[in-house]
Amino acid sequence: MLITLADYRRIYSTIHSLLIADSVYSHEVSLLFSVYGAQILKRHYGIAAQPVVGSAAYHLGLQAKILTFGEYQGGHLQSTESQHHCWVEAHGWMIDFMAPLFPVLVKRAGKEAKLEPWMMQKLLAKVKKSLATVQNQGDFLLLDNDSLASQKMSQMVQDKTHIQRGKLALDWFVKAPKKMPSPLNVTFNGLEGAGKSKLIAYSSFLVSGSW
Numbered sequence: 001m002l003i004t005l006a007d008y009r010r011i012y013s014t015i016h017s018l019l020i021a022d023s024v025y026s027h028e029v030s031l032l033f034s035v036y037g038a039q040i041l042k043r044h045y046g047i048a049a050q051p052v053v054g055s056a057a058y059h060l061g062l063q064a065k066i067l068t069f070g071e072y073q074g075g076h077l078q079s080t081e082s083q084h085h086c087w088v089e090a091h092g093w094m095i096d097f098m099a100p101l102f103p104v105l106v107k108r109a110g111k112e113a114k115l116e117p118w119m120m121q122k123l124l125a126k127v128k129k130s131l132a133t134v135q136n137q138g139d140f141l142l143l144d145n146d147s148l149a150s151q152k153m154s155q156m157v158q159d160k161t162h163i164q165r166g167k168l169a170l171d172w173f174v175k176a177p178k179k180m181p182s183p184l185n186v187t188f189n190g191l192e193g194a195g196k197s198k199l200i201a202y203s204s205f206l207v208s209g210s211w
Contacts, residue, residue: 001121002047002090002095002121003121005207005209006176007175007176008097008207009119009205009207010175010176010204011097012033012037012100012205013180013202013203013205014172014180014202015169017200017201017202017203018036018168018172018200019032021200022161022165029098030069030085030086031156032162032165033086033098034096035051035153035156035166036097037088038050038051038088038090039166039170040170040173044170044175047091049088049090049095050089050090051087052086052087052088052089052144053079053084053085053086053148053149054070054084054142054144054145054148054149055069055071055077055078055083055085056068056069056070056085056087056096056140056142056143057070057140057141058102058139059137059138060102060106060113060115061113061137062137063111064102064115067102067105067109069085070083070143071083076131077141078145079143080148084145086152089124092123092125093121093123093124094140095121096121099118099120100117100118100119100207101117102117102120117206117207118208118209119207121210122138122140127140127141127142128140128141129141168186172202180202180204181202182200182202183199183201185197186199186200
């Protein structure tokens with residue numbers, strides 16, 4: 001693995017704690033997890049990580065089967081402005097820092113599968129070539145979309161809230177086994193409610209396994 005389960009859990013929990021504090025539940029959550037996660041990997045681990053945007057499909061087991069991100073067009077899974085996903089690529093690996101939320105997405109889709117919030121970290125060499133070949137638990141399909149990625153990144157850097165939250169993630173994060181400082185006292189600048197402070201608690205999210 002590129003990073004350990006403990007590293008993954010700490011990165012996920014840091015970002016998740018910040019998103020929960022800001023009540024972020026938008027469809028762009030995967031982009032935020034990936035951008036912040038890639039920045040943490042660069043600064044704290046020296047890993048040249050890159051967020052990637054596109055369509056994706058993950059086989060989560062016989063109960064949940066395949067979780068897809070994208071739209072079916074002409075018989076193929078494709079990424080669009082409203083239907084897409086984001087993950088991180090580095091040194092021949094893909095890491096999806098949003099994966100512990102997959103059980104929530106499966107439940108929202110109306111499936112009764114009992115899934116654990118696991119890590120998603122895979123060798124890119126094992127990526128499947130088509131949706132039809134995603135047949136067994138752990139199989140995955142990734143189809144990147146560079147033009148959509150450029151569009152989404154441009155939109156993101158124009159939002160000061162996302163920029164400040166990303167900086168908070170970088171400055172707050174410390175590697176395990178060191179203890180995360182909590183709560184974090186944040187004073188907002190240049191945003192709605194500028195000058196106001198609030199406390200953000202770090203909540204360690206249980207991630208006990210891997211797809």
